[in-house]
Amino acid sequence: MEIKMDLISEDKINSMGSTEKLRFILDxxxxxxxxxxxxxxxxxxxxxxxxxxxxxxxDDFPGIEISGYQAKRSxxxxxxxxxxxxxxxxxxxxxxxxxxxxxxxVVSAV
Amino acid sequence: xxxxKRRKGILSRLLRALFFRKVPAKIGIYGPPxxxxxxxxxxxxxxxxxxxxxxxVSTEVPHETRRAVRKEGVLIDLKSKSVQNPxxxxxxxxxxxxxxxxxxxxxxxxxxxxxxxxxxxATKIDFHDFMAxxxxxxxxxxxxxxxxxxxxxxxxxxxxxxxxxxLMDATEDPYTQTNIVIIGNLEARSIPMIVVANKMxxxxxxxxxxxxxxxxxxxxxxxxxxxxxxxxxxxxMARRFR
Numbered sequence: 001m002e003i004k005m006d007l008i009s010e011d012k013i014n015s016m017g018s019t020e021k022l023r024f025i026l027d028x029x030x031x032x033x034x035x036x037x038x039x040x041x042x043x044x045x046x047x048x049x050x051x052x053x054x055x056x057x058x059d060d061f062p063g064i065e066i067s068g069y070q071a072k073r074s075x076x077x078x079x080x081x082x083x084x085x086x087x088x089x090x091x092x093x094x095x096x097x098x099x100x101x102x103x104x105x106v107v108s109a110v
Numbered sequence: 111x112x113x114x115k116r117r118k119g120i121l122s123r124l125l126r127a128l129f130f131r132k133v134p135a136k137i138g139i140y141g142p143p144x145x146x147x148x149x150x151x152x153x154x155x156x157x158x159x160x161x162x163x164x165x166x167v168s169t170e171v172p173h174e175t176r177r178a179v180r181k182e183g184v185l186i187d188l189k190s191k192s193v194q195n196p197x198x199x200x201x202x203x204x205x206x207x208x209x210x211x212x213x214x215x216x217x218x219x220x221x222x223x224x225x226x227x228x229x230x231x232a233t234k235i236d237f238h239d240f241m242a243x244x245x246x247x248x249x250x251x252x253x254x255x256x257x258x259x260x261x262x263x264x265x266x267x268x269x270x271x272x273x274x275x276x277l278m279d280a281t282e283d284p285y286t287q288t289n290i291v292i293i294g295n296l297e298a299r300s301i302p303m304i305v306v307a308n309k310m311x312x313x314x315x316x317x318x319x320x321x322x323x324x325x326x327x328x329x330x331x332x333x334x335x336x337x338x339x340x341x342x343x344x345x346x347m348a349r350r351f352r
Contacts, residue, residue, distance in 0.1 A: 043294025050233055050291070051265050054258040059251065063234025066287050071294065080294070090234035098285050 001109035003034060003092060010039030022049050026056065029064055029089050034107060040068050040082035049087070065093040067103045134183055134222040135351050138267055141277035142288050143172035143230030146308040150277060150334035151181070151227035157340065158184050165227050171243045173230055173257035178267050181225045186344055188219040221348050228267055229260030231288050268295060273302045273351040275343075280307040280315035280331060284323045293324060302350050304343070307331040311338055 006028055013021060021041075026049065028035045041049065046066060053064050068085035086093075086103060097104040139147045148168040155165050159181070166175050235257045240250035274296055278284050284307075296303045305324055307317035310331040317331035330346055332339045 042298075043291050044298055046287070046291045047265060047268075047295050050231070051262055053233065054235070054261045057235055057254070057258045059237065062236035062238075062254075063232070066233050066291075068287065068290075070290055080298070090236070095287070098283075098287070100285075 003032065003107055003109060005034045005036060007036045008038065010037075013037055013039055018045065018048070021045070022052050025049060025087055026052055026064075029087055030056070030061055032089055032092065034086065034088040034093060037085045037087070040071075040085035042071065042080070042082050045082075046085070061089070061091075063090045064088065065090045065095060065105070067095045067098055067105060069103070070100060134224050135272035136180070136224045136226055136270060137273045137275060137347070137351055138226045138228055138264075138271040139275045139277060140228055140264065140292055141230065142279070142286065143232055144170070145230065145277040145279045146334045147230065147277050148175050148227055150275070150306070150308065150332075151179075151225055153334045153337060153340065154184060154186075154225055155181060158186055158190070165225070171245075172239065173232075173235065173253065173260060175227060175229045176253070176256040176260035178229065178260075178263050179227045181227075184223050184225050186221045186223060186347060188221075188344060188348055219348075221352055223347075223351060226267060226271065228264040229257065231261055231264055231292060232257075233288065235261070268299070268301070271301060273347075274304075275306050275347070276303050277306045277308050278320050280309050280317045280320060281312050284320040289324075293327070303327060304346050304350055305329045306343065308334050311336045 016024060022045065025035050025037070046068070049064070049066070057063050064087055066085065066087045069083040071080035071082045073080055086105065088105075088107065092109060093105055093107050095103065095105045139151055141147050146168070148166040151165040152168065155163050165179050165181050168174060235254050237247070237250040237254035240253050241247060245253065274292075276289070276292060276296070278289060293303070293305075305320060305327045307315075307320045307329055309315050310317055311333035315331075317329065321329040328346060328350070330339065330343045332343050334340075
């Protein structure tokens with residue numbers, strides 16, 4: 001079984017509204033894709049994504065695996081700038097190791 | 111819009127802090143499933159309310175708590191016997207050392223709080239995981255459905271919470287996305303928090319790993335089950351949530 005990966009540019013993500021962005025990600029993941037976002041999602045957006053995911057959990061879709069680097073502080077340490085975020089279906093993706101600057105995940109077809 | 115909403119949240123918290131101190135702060139116990147949230151909530155209730163009262167049931171099955179439970183008006187008394195002597199309930203076999211006693215200032219030794227035990231936060235809930243604990247398929251699916259509702263409820267409670275005890279299992283890798291997302295949200299909302307490294311009584315526990323992962327936050331190692339180092343946690347709660 002092939003697994004598709006969508007690498008989404010920061011410009012594409014920034015052009016979407018908050019709800020549209022989360023819907024776009026979740027639709028991709030529910031189709032079985034691994035979605036990689038340049039620029040990443042903020043903590044608040046990730047929490048909203050978890051909330052949205054929970055409303056759509058079913059026997060066939062147990063949820064998502066999400067991984068990302070901790071946000072970088074910028075602008076006199078006031079603003080948190082998210083970095084890369086990886087989201088995949090929990091059925092096929094599993095994070096095995098993660099630290100501040102490394103994400104190691106396995107993707108296995110079911 | 112989002113910034114305005116956040117500013118409003120910070121402003122209302124500040125106003126409440128200045129003018130409405132009579133209302134007990136609502137302290138949420140957050141964390142991933144099976145970190146020991148309900149065990150900690152029960153420990154707090156046993157110490158300060160009634161030793162026979164439980165806020166919820168704790169088992170090894172994940173997502174045992176699927177509804178947030180609030181216990182109102184818990185009076186944290188730092189002068190009570192069990193807080194004054196942190197070794198009162200300690201496991202004598204444990205080799206964990208406590209931090210030096212810090213005597214509370216006169217008149218600052220009592221703090222009234224509402225304790226909110228929340229369902230565990232997770233990004234996935236698979237009914238097969240419950241079947242591994244011996245549940246029938248129908249029951250496992252029902253539990254999974256309730257667990258998803260529990261996660262949503264825990265997230266919604268963040269809008270009403272004044273402080274958080276973020277529980278982590280000290281035997282596991284703390285650098286999970288769930289922990290990072292919770293911390294990021296609390297920081298963005300300026301909600302005070304204490305990171306609690308639970309299960310320090312277990313041989314494989316490594317609370318220092320949690321402190322290293324989140325150096326910007328206070329980390330208190332405890333064993334909610336054995337009652338170890340609870341005095342230090344209560345004193346930190348009094349300092350942070352007053």
